[in-house]
Amino acid sequence: MSDWSELDAFLETDPADVGCDEAMRILHVYVELVVSGEDAAARYPGVASHLRQCGPCGEDFEGLLALVTDPPPEGVGRRLRKKLRGGR
Numbered sequence: 001m002s003d004w005s006e007l008d009a010f011l012e013t014d015p016a017d018v019g020c021d022e023a024m025r026i027l028h029v030y031v032e033l034v035v036s037g038e039d040a041a042a043r044y045p046g047v048a049s050h051l052r053q054c055g056p057c058g059e060d061f062e063g064l065l066a067l068v069t070d071p072p073p074e075g076v077g078r079r080l081r082k083k084l085r086g087g088r
């Protein structure tokens with residue numbers, strides 16, 4: 001009785017997959033959305049689904065995300081901290 005779950009799995013694998021070219025084209029925008037706390041997956045569901053399914057693109061995404069988030073730009077961090085402290 002796994003007919004329905006198989007169908008579900010099939011549907012889930014390719015709802016709106018944009019493909020490698022399109023995913024790579026939007027990747028930097030997508031990463032920026034993620035970093036700024038936006039719901040990137042809701043904005044670009046096709047890219048989100050592609051990154052989940054495509055190994056190489058998923059790795060590119062992880063790499064870019066790490067690159068953007070790992071070394072926090074000092075100026076921004078300081079300003080943000082000041083802002084947070086000032087807001088309280």
Ligand SMILES: [Zn+2]
Pocket residue numbers: 019020021023050054055056057058
């Ligand atoms: Zn891909």
